[in-house]
Amino acid sequence: MDLIEKSNIQDHLYAILDSIPDPEIPVISLLDLGVIRYAVESDGVVYIKMTPTYSGCPATDVMSDDIKAAFAKEGKKAEVELILSPAWSTDWISEEGLQKLEEYGIARPLSESHDKDALLGGKKLVKCPQCGSKETHLVSQFGSTPCKALFKCDDCHEPFDYFKCLK
Amino acid sequence: MNNLYNYILTIADNSLILGQRMGELCGHGPSLETDIACTNISLDLLGQVRSYYQYAAKIAGDGRTEDDIAMLRTEREYVNVLLVEQPNTDFAYTMARHFLFDVYHFLFLKELEKSKDLTLAAIATKSLKEVSYHERFTSDWIRRLGDGTEESHKRMQAAIDELWMYTDELFNPTPTEIAMAEEGIGVDITKLKPKYYETVSEVLEEATLKVPESKYFHKGGKQGVHTEHMGFLLAELQYMQRTYPNLEW
Numbered sequence: 001m002d003l004i005e006k007s008n009i010q011d012h013l014y015a016i017l018d019s020i021p022d023p024e025i026p027v028i029s030l031l032d033l034g035v036i037r038y039a040v041e042s043d044g045v046v047y048i049k050m051t052p053t054y055s056g057c058p059a060t061d062v063m064s065d066d067i068k069a070a071f072a073k074e075g076k077k078a079e080v081e082l083i084l085s086p087a088w089s090t091d092w093i094s095e096e097g098l099q100k101l102e103e104y105g106i107a108r109p110l111s112e113s114h115d116k117d118a119l120l121g122g123k124k125l126v127k128c129p130q131c132g133s134k135e136t137h138l139v140s141q142f143g144s145t146p147c148k149a150l151f152k153c154d155d156c157h158e159p160f161d162y163f164k165c166l167k
Numbered sequence: 168m169n170n171l172y173n174y175i176l177t178i179a180d181n182s183l184i185l186g187q188r189m190g191e192l193c194g195h196g197p198s199l200e201t202d203i204a205c206t207n208i209s210l211d212l213l214g215q216v217r218s219y220y221q222y223a224a225k226i227a228g229d230g231r232t233e234d235d236i237a238m239l240r241t242e243r244e245y246v247n248v249l250l251v252e253q254p255n256t257d258f259a260y261t262m263a264r265h266f267l268f269d270v271y272h273f274l275f276l277k278e279l280e281k282s283k284d285l286t287l288a289a290i291a292t293k294s295l296k297e298v299s300y301h302e303r304f305t306s307d308w309i310r311r312l313g314d315g316t317e318e319s320h321k322r323m324q325a326a327i328d329e330l331w332m333y334t335d336e337l338f339n340p341t342p343t344e345i346a347m348a349e350e351g352i353g354v355d356i357t358k359l360k361p362k363y364y365e366t367v368s369e370v371l372e373e374a375t376l377k378v379p380e381s382k383y384f385h386k387g388g389k390q391g392v393h394t395e396h397m398g399f400l401l402a403e404l405q406y407m408q409r410t411y412p413n414l415e416w
Contacts, residue, residue, distance in 0.1 A: 054210075054214060084289035084293055087296065142200075146211055
Protein backbone atom coordinates (compact mmCIF):
# COMPACT_ATOMS: atom_id res chain seq x y z
CA MET A 1 0.00 0.00 0.00
CA ASP A 2 1.42 3.38 -0.97
CA LEU A 3 1.48 5.56 2.11
CA ILE A 4 1.70 8.79 0.20
CA GLU A 5 -1.51 8.27 -1.70
CA LYS A 6 -3.48 7.28 1.36
CA SER A 7 -2.27 10.01 3.67
CA ASN A 8 -1.92 13.74 3.28
CA ILE A 9 1.53 14.88 4.38
CA GLN A 10 3.10 18.10 3.10
CA ASP A 11 6.53 17.57 1.50
CA HIS A 12 8.41 20.04 3.66
CA LEU A 13 7.27 18.28 6.84
CA TYR A 14 8.52 14.86 5.73
CA ALA A 15 12.07 15.13 7.00
CA ILE A 16 11.06 16.20 10.50
CA LEU A 17 8.44 13.44 10.77
CA ASP A 18 10.90 10.87 9.45
CA SER A 19 13.35 11.86 12.17
CA ILE A 20 10.96 10.93 14.97
CA PRO A 21 11.51 7.31 16.03
CA ASP A 22 8.89 4.97 17.40
CA PRO A 23 9.37 5.22 21.19
CA GLU A 24 9.55 1.46 21.66
CA ILE A 25 11.21 0.40 18.38
CA PRO A 26 13.71 3.20 17.71
CA VAL A 27 14.88 1.89 14.35
CA ILE A 28 11.68 2.87 12.61
CA SER A 29 10.17 6.34 12.32
CA LEU A 30 6.56 7.37 12.82
CA LEU A 31 6.35 7.72 9.04
CA ASP A 32 7.54 4.13 8.52
CA LEU A 33 4.93 2.98 11.01
CA GLY A 34 2.19 4.63 8.99
CA VAL A 35 0.52 6.35 11.94
CA ILE A 36 0.78 9.87 10.52
CA ARG A 37 -2.25 10.38 8.29
CA TYR A 38 -2.27 14.14 7.88
CA ALA A 39 0.40 16.79 8.33
CA VAL A 40 -0.35 20.29 7.06
CA GLU A 41 1.18 23.59 8.06
CA SER A 42 -1.19 26.52 8.19
CA ASP A 43 -0.67 30.00 9.62
CA GLY A 44 2.49 28.96 11.43
CA VAL A 45 0.91 25.90 13.09
CA VAL A 46 1.52 22.32 12.02
CA TYR A 47 -1.66 20.24 12.25
CA ILE A 48 -1.00 16.53 12.61
CA LYS A 49 -3.54 13.74 12.62
CA MET A 50 -2.35 10.42 13.94
CA THR A 51 -4.00 7.02 14.25
CA PRO A 52 -3.08 5.00 17.33
CA THR A 53 -1.85 1.48 16.65
CA TYR A 54 -3.38 -0.55 19.50
CA SER A 55 -6.09 0.99 21.73
CA GLY A 56 -4.03 0.66 24.87
CA CYS A 57 -0.63 1.35 23.35
CA PRO A 58 1.25 3.43 25.93
CA ALA A 59 3.54 4.76 23.22
CA THR A 60 0.72 6.77 21.64
CA ASP A 61 0.91 9.58 24.19
CA VAL A 62 4.71 9.58 23.94
CA MET A 63 4.51 9.84 20.13
CA SER A 64 2.28 12.86 20.50
CA ASP A 65 4.75 14.54 22.84
CA ASP A 66 7.70 13.61 20.62
CA ILE A 67 6.03 15.16 17.59
CA LYS A 68 5.41 18.42 19.42
CA ALA A 69 8.99 18.47 20.71
CA ALA A 70 10.47 17.77 17.28
CA PHE A 71 8.56 20.67 15.73
CA ALA A 72 9.28 22.96 18.68
CA LYS A 73 12.99 22.43 17.95
CA GLU A 74 12.34 23.80 14.46
CA GLY A 75 10.54 26.74 15.99
CA LYS A 76 7.11 25.51 14.96
CA LYS A 77 4.04 24.81 17.04
CA ALA A 78 2.41 21.45 16.39
CA GLU A 79 -1.06 20.27 17.31
CA VAL A 80 -1.66 16.55 17.33
CA GLU A 81 -5.10 15.03 16.98
CA LEU A 82 -5.76 11.32 17.41
CA ILE A 83 -8.16 9.94 14.87
CA LEU A 84 -9.78 6.56 15.21
CA SER A 85 -10.98 6.08 11.67
CA PRO A 86 -9.78 4.57 9.42
CA ALA A 87 -8.22 2.22 11.96
CA TRP A 88 -4.50 1.59 11.71
CA SER A 89 -3.45 -1.61 10.05
CA THR A 90 -0.06 -3.31 9.77
CA ASP A 91 -0.57 -2.85 6.01
CA TRP A 92 0.38 0.78 6.58
CA ILE A 93 3.93 -0.04 7.70
CA SER A 94 6.25 0.91 4.82
CA GLU A 95 8.40 -1.73 3.13
CA GLU A 96 11.43 0.14 4.40
CA GLY A 97 10.00 -0.01 7.89
CA LEU A 98 9.42 -3.76 7.61
CA GLN A 99 13.04 -4.31 6.55
CA LYS A 100 14.33 -2.18 9.39
CA LEU A 101 12.18 -4.22 11.79
CA GLU A 102 13.74 -7.44 10.53
CA GLU A 103 17.26 -6.06 10.81
CA TYR A 104 16.40 -5.06 14.38
CA GLY A 105 15.28 -8.61 15.14
CA ILE A 106 11.51 -8.35 14.85
CA ALA A 107 9.83 -10.66 12.33
CA ARG A 108 7.45 -8.84 9.99
CA PRO A 109 3.68 -9.44 10.07
CA LEU A 110 2.39 -12.10 7.69
CA SER A 111 -0.76 -11.70 5.61
CA GLU A 112 -4.01 -11.98 7.57
CA SER A 113 -4.68 -15.67 6.87
CA HIS A 114 -1.05 -16.70 7.32
CA ASP A 115 -0.94 -14.73 10.56
CA LYS A 116 -3.88 -16.78 11.84
CA ASP A 117 -2.22 -20.01 10.70
CA ALA A 118 1.03 -19.10 12.43
CA LEU A 119 -0.49 -17.86 15.69
CA LEU A 120 -3.28 -20.38 16.04
CA GLY A 121 -2.77 -23.22 13.57
CA GLY A 122 0.77 -24.12 14.57
CA LYS A 123 2.03 -23.70 11.00
CA LYS A 124 5.71 -22.86 10.58
CA LEU A 125 5.50 -19.68 8.58
CA VAL A 126 7.51 -17.20 10.60
CA LYS A 127 11.14 -16.73 9.64
CA CYS A 128 13.76 -16.22 12.35
CA PRO A 129 15.21 -12.70 11.94
CA GLN A 130 18.57 -13.90 13.30
CA CYS A 131 19.31 -16.95 11.16
CA GLY A 132 16.49 -17.05 8.60
CA SER A 133 15.22 -20.50 9.50
CA LYS A 134 11.53 -21.32 9.31
CA GLU A 135 11.88 -23.91 12.07
CA THR A 136 10.36 -21.56 14.61
CA HIS A 137 7.56 -22.02 17.12
CA LEU A 138 5.15 -19.76 18.94
CA VAL A 139 5.86 -19.27 22.62
CA SER A 140 3.07 -16.79 23.36
CA GLN A 141 0.46 -14.89 21.39
CA PHE A 142 1.20 -11.88 23.55
CA GLY A 143 4.78 -10.68 23.70
CA SER A 144 6.56 -7.82 25.38
CA THR A 145 4.14 -5.31 23.89
CA PRO A 146 0.50 -5.71 22.77
CA CYS A 147 1.55 -5.51 19.10
CA LYS A 148 3.95 -8.45 19.23
CA ALA A 149 3.93 -12.19 19.79
CA LEU A 150 6.86 -14.17 21.17
CA PHE A 151 8.56 -16.86 19.05
CA LYS A 152 11.61 -19.05 19.44
CA CYS A 153 13.88 -20.44 16.75
CA ASP A 154 14.50 -24.19 16.95
CA ASP A 155 17.67 -23.87 14.86
CA CYS A 156 19.62 -21.04 16.47
CA HIS A 157 17.59 -21.22 19.72
CA GLU A 158 17.17 -17.46 19.90
CA PRO A 159 13.82 -16.00 21.01
CA PHE A 160 12.42 -13.16 18.92
CA ASP A 161 9.38 -10.94 18.59
CA TYR A 162 6.87 -11.23 15.76
CA PHE A 163 4.87 -8.15 14.80
CA LYS A 164 1.26 -9.32 14.77
CA CYS A 165 -0.87 -8.68 11.73
CA LEU A 166 -3.56 -6.16 12.63
CA LYS A 167 -6.15 -5.66 9.91
CA MET B 168 -27.56 13.65 24.87
CA ASN B 169 -27.99 12.19 28.32
CA ASN B 170 -29.07 8.91 26.77
CA LEU B 171 -25.94 8.74 24.66
CA TYR B 172 -23.73 9.52 27.65
CA ASN B 173 -25.36 6.78 29.71
CA TYR B 174 -25.19 4.40 26.79
CA ILE B 175 -21.44 4.88 26.47
CA LEU B 176 -21.08 4.01 30.15
CA THR B 177 -23.05 0.78 29.67
CA ILE B 178 -20.52 -0.23 27.06
CA ALA B 179 -17.31 1.05 28.60
CA ASP B 180 -17.88 0.16 32.25
CA ASN B 181 -17.71 -3.54 31.36
CA SER B 182 -14.27 -3.11 29.84
CA LEU B 183 -13.10 -0.88 32.68
CA ILE B 184 -14.00 -3.37 35.39
CA LEU B 185 -12.80 -6.40 33.45
CA GLY B 186 -9.62 -4.54 32.55
CA GLN B 187 -9.12 -3.77 36.23
CA ARG B 188 -9.60 -7.44 37.14
CA MET B 189 -7.07 -8.60 34.54
CA GLY B 190 -4.64 -5.91 35.64
CA GLU B 191 -4.73 -7.43 39.13
CA LEU B 192 -2.91 -10.42 37.67
CA CYS B 193 0.19 -8.32 37.02
CA GLY B 194 2.99 -10.19 38.71
CA HIS B 195 0.60 -12.93 39.81
CA GLY B 196 -0.05 -14.88 36.61
CA PRO B 197 0.44 -18.64 36.65
CA SER B 198 3.39 -18.30 34.27
CA LEU B 199 5.39 -15.40 32.85
CA GLU B 200 3.78 -15.89 29.47
CA THR B 201 0.20 -15.88 30.77
CA ASP B 202 0.97 -12.98 33.10
CA ILE B 203 2.06 -10.88 30.14
CA ALA B 204 -0.83 -12.06 27.99
CA CYS B 205 -3.41 -11.17 30.64
CA THR B 206 -1.94 -7.76 31.32
CA ASN B 207 -1.73 -7.04 27.59
CA ILE B 208 -5.40 -7.92 27.31
CA SER B 209 -6.10 -5.58 30.21
CA LEU B 210 -4.16 -2.85 28.43
CA ASP B 211 -6.18 -3.33 25.25
CA LEU B 212 -9.43 -3.04 27.24
CA LEU B 213 -8.35 0.04 29.17
CA GLY B 214 -7.22 1.67 25.92
CA GLN B 215 -10.68 1.10 24.49
CA VAL B 216 -12.23 2.48 27.68
CA ARG B 217 -10.18 5.67 27.28
CA SER B 218 -11.63 6.21 23.82
CA TYR B 219 -15.17 5.70 25.13
CA TYR B 220 -14.76 7.89 28.22
CA GLN B 221 -13.04 10.67 26.28
CA TYR B 222 -16.06 10.73 24.01
CA ALA B 223 -18.42 10.68 27.00
CA ALA B 224 -16.51 13.55 28.64
CA LYS B 225 -16.84 15.56 25.44
CA ILE B 226 -20.58 14.93 25.43
CA ALA B 227 -20.95 15.90 29.09
CA GLY B 228 -19.12 19.11 28.22
CA ASP B 229 -18.88 20.28 31.81
CA GLY B 230 -15.15 19.91 32.29
CA ARG B 231 -15.23 16.37 33.61
CA THR B 232 -12.43 14.19 32.27
CA GLU B 233 -12.05 10.52 31.34
CA ASP B 234 -10.33 10.03 34.70
CA ASP B 235 -13.25 11.53 36.62
CA ILE B 236 -15.61 9.18 34.85
CA ALA B 237 -13.36 6.18 35.44
CA MET B 238 -12.37 6.77 39.00
CA LEU B 239 -14.67 9.08 40.88
CA ARG B 240 -18.16 7.65 40.55
CA THR B 241 -19.90 5.97 43.45
CA GLU B 242 -20.68 2.26 43.33
CA ARG B 243 -24.27 2.63 42.20
CA GLU B 244 -23.20 4.80 39.29
CA TYR B 245 -21.22 2.05 37.60
CA VAL B 246 -23.36 0.09 35.18
CA ASN B 247 -21.18 -2.86 34.32
CA VAL B 248 -22.67 -6.35 34.31
CA LEU B 249 -22.10 -8.55 37.36
CA LEU B 250 -20.03 -11.04 35.38
CA VAL B 251 -17.01 -8.79 34.97
CA GLU B 252 -16.68 -7.79 38.61
CA GLN B 253 -16.30 -11.37 39.84
CA PRO B 254 -12.93 -11.83 41.54
CA ASN B 255 -9.81 -13.59 40.32
CA THR B 256 -9.73 -16.92 42.10
CA ASP B 257 -7.98 -19.73 40.23
CA PHE B 258 -6.86 -19.46 36.63
CA ALA B 259 -9.73 -21.59 35.34
CA TYR B 260 -12.21 -19.19 36.92
CA THR B 261 -10.36 -16.14 35.59
CA MET B 262 -10.33 -17.54 32.07
CA ALA B 263 -13.95 -18.70 32.25
CA ARG B 264 -15.09 -15.24 33.35
CA HIS B 265 -13.18 -13.62 30.52
CA PHE B 266 -14.27 -16.13 27.91
CA LEU B 267 -17.94 -15.72 28.80
CA PHE B 268 -17.54 -11.98 28.31
CA ASP B 269 -15.35 -12.19 25.18
CA VAL B 270 -17.92 -14.12 23.16
CA TYR B 271 -20.50 -11.42 23.93
CA HIS B 272 -18.02 -8.58 23.41
CA PHE B 273 -17.08 -9.77 19.92
CA LEU B 274 -20.71 -10.18 18.83
CA PHE B 275 -21.59 -6.80 20.35
CA LEU B 276 -18.77 -4.91 18.63
CA LYS B 277 -19.62 -6.47 15.27
CA GLU B 278 -23.01 -4.79 15.56
CA LEU B 279 -21.73 -1.54 17.08
CA GLU B 280 -19.56 -1.12 13.97
CA LYS B 281 -22.78 -0.31 12.13
CA SER B 282 -23.78 2.44 14.56
CA LYS B 283 -25.02 5.72 13.13
CA ASP B 284 -22.75 7.38 15.66
CA LEU B 285 -19.45 7.51 13.78
CA THR B 286 -17.28 7.73 16.88
CA LEU B 287 -18.80 4.63 18.42
CA ALA B 288 -18.52 2.84 15.09
CA ALA B 289 -14.85 3.78 14.82
CA ILE B 290 -14.09 2.62 18.37
CA ALA B 291 -15.90 -0.64 17.60
CA THR B 292 -13.88 -1.28 14.43
CA LYS B 293 -10.63 -0.63 16.24
CA SER B 294 -11.60 -2.71 19.28
CA LEU B 295 -12.75 -5.68 17.19
CA LYS B 296 -9.24 -6.32 15.93
CA GLU B 297 -8.03 -6.64 19.52
CA VAL B 298 -11.04 -8.45 20.98
CA SER B 299 -10.72 -11.17 18.31
CA TYR B 300 -7.32 -12.02 19.76
CA HIS B 301 -8.79 -11.98 23.29
CA GLU B 302 -11.53 -14.42 22.37
CA ARG B 303 -9.07 -16.79 20.72
CA PHE B 304 -6.80 -16.64 23.75
CA THR B 305 -9.50 -17.32 26.32
CA SER B 306 -11.33 -19.99 24.32
CA ASP B 307 -7.98 -21.77 23.84
CA TRP B 308 -7.62 -21.87 27.63
CA ILE B 309 -11.15 -23.20 28.09
CA ARG B 310 -10.23 -26.05 25.76
CA ARG B 311 -6.81 -26.60 27.28
CA LEU B 312 -8.05 -26.73 30.86
CA GLY B 313 -11.38 -28.40 30.12
CA ASP B 314 -9.80 -31.12 28.03
CA GLY B 315 -6.79 -31.25 30.32
CA THR B 316 -6.04 -33.14 33.49
CA GLU B 317 -8.65 -34.38 35.95
CA GLU B 318 -7.83 -31.41 38.19
CA SER B 319 -8.01 -28.78 35.48
CA HIS B 320 -11.23 -30.25 34.11
CA LYS B 321 -12.81 -30.23 37.55
CA ARG B 322 -11.85 -26.62 38.17
CA MET B 323 -12.97 -25.43 34.76
CA GLN B 324 -16.33 -27.18 35.07
CA ALA B 325 -16.80 -25.65 38.53
CA ALA B 326 -15.93 -22.22 37.13
CA ILE B 327 -18.38 -22.48 34.25
CA ASP B 328 -21.10 -23.80 36.55
CA GLU B 329 -20.59 -20.92 38.97
CA LEU B 330 -20.35 -18.12 36.41
CA TRP B 331 -23.21 -19.31 34.21
CA MET B 332 -25.81 -17.42 36.21
CA TYR B 333 -24.18 -14.12 35.19
CA THR B 334 -24.47 -14.67 31.45
CA ASP B 335 -28.10 -13.81 30.89
CA GLU B 336 -27.70 -10.24 32.15
CA LEU B 337 -25.66 -9.50 29.03
CA PHE B 338 -28.86 -9.74 26.99
CA ASN B 339 -31.21 -7.74 29.20
CA PRO B 340 -31.44 -4.26 27.74
CA THR B 341 -32.02 -1.23 29.92
CA PRO B 342 -34.39 1.52 28.72
CA THR B 343 -31.32 3.47 27.55
CA GLU B 344 -30.10 0.55 25.46
CA ILE B 345 -33.54 0.07 23.95
CA ALA B 346 -33.81 3.77 23.08
CA MET B 347 -30.35 3.88 21.54
CA ALA B 348 -30.98 0.74 19.50
CA GLU B 349 -34.17 2.26 18.14
CA GLU B 350 -32.20 5.29 16.99
CA GLY B 351 -29.73 3.12 15.14
CA ILE B 352 -26.94 4.19 17.46
CA GLY B 353 -26.96 1.27 19.87
CA VAL B 354 -27.07 -2.48 19.54
CA ASP B 355 -30.14 -4.65 20.06
CA ILE B 356 -28.46 -7.06 22.43
CA THR B 357 -31.42 -9.41 22.60
CA LYS B 358 -30.55 -10.44 19.03
CA LEU B 359 -27.10 -11.60 20.13
CA LYS B 360 -28.36 -14.16 22.62
CA PRO B 361 -28.85 -17.25 20.41
CA LYS B 362 -25.47 -16.94 18.69
CA TYR B 363 -23.81 -16.33 22.05
CA TYR B 364 -25.06 -19.51 23.68
CA GLU B 365 -24.40 -21.45 20.47
CA THR B 366 -20.76 -20.31 20.36
CA VAL B 367 -20.19 -20.83 24.07
CA SER B 368 -21.73 -24.31 23.98
CA GLU B 369 -19.55 -25.28 21.02
CA VAL B 370 -16.37 -24.39 22.85
CA LEU B 371 -17.51 -26.05 26.06
CA GLU B 372 -18.32 -29.25 24.18
CA GLU B 373 -14.93 -29.19 22.44
CA ALA B 374 -13.42 -28.81 25.92
CA THR B 375 -15.35 -31.91 27.11
CA LEU B 376 -17.27 -29.72 29.53
CA LYS B 377 -20.98 -29.95 30.36
CA VAL B 378 -23.08 -26.96 29.36
CA PRO B 379 -24.93 -25.87 32.54
CA GLU B 380 -28.68 -26.29 32.49
CA SER B 381 -29.59 -23.99 35.36
CA LYS B 382 -32.25 -21.44 34.53
CA TYR B 383 -31.49 -19.16 37.49
CA PHE B 384 -29.82 -15.94 36.37
CA HIS B 385 -28.51 -13.08 38.47
CA LYS B 386 -28.69 -9.46 37.43
CA GLY B 387 -28.54 -5.93 38.76
CA GLY B 388 -25.20 -4.62 37.57
CA LYS B 389 -26.73 -2.51 34.83
CA GLN B 390 -28.95 -0.92 37.45
CA GLY B 391 -25.95 -0.15 39.62
CA VAL B 392 -26.77 -2.87 42.13
CA HIS B 393 -23.55 -4.82 42.37
CA THR B 394 -22.25 -7.90 44.13
CA GLU B 395 -20.23 -7.56 47.30
CA HIS B 396 -17.02 -7.74 45.25
CA MET B 397 -17.55 -4.35 43.65
CA GLY B 398 -16.82 -2.35 46.80
CA PHE B 399 -13.39 -3.90 47.22
CA LEU B 400 -12.60 -3.48 43.53
CA LEU B 401 -13.54 0.19 43.58
CA ALA B 402 -11.55 0.79 46.75
CA GLU B 403 -8.43 -0.24 44.88
CA LEU B 404 -9.39 1.51 41.65
CA GLN B 405 -10.24 4.80 43.32
CA TYR B 406 -7.86 4.97 46.23
CA MET B 407 -5.16 7.16 44.68
CA GLN B 408 -7.51 9.64 43.04
CA ARG B 409 -9.56 10.06 46.18
CA THR B 410 -6.59 10.27 48.54
CA TYR B 411 -4.67 12.73 46.39
CA PRO B 412 -7.28 14.69 44.43
CA ASN B 413 -6.07 16.09 41.08
CA LEU B 414 -3.00 13.92 41.31
CA GLU B 415 -0.94 13.90 38.12
CA TRP B 416 2.08 12.00 36.91
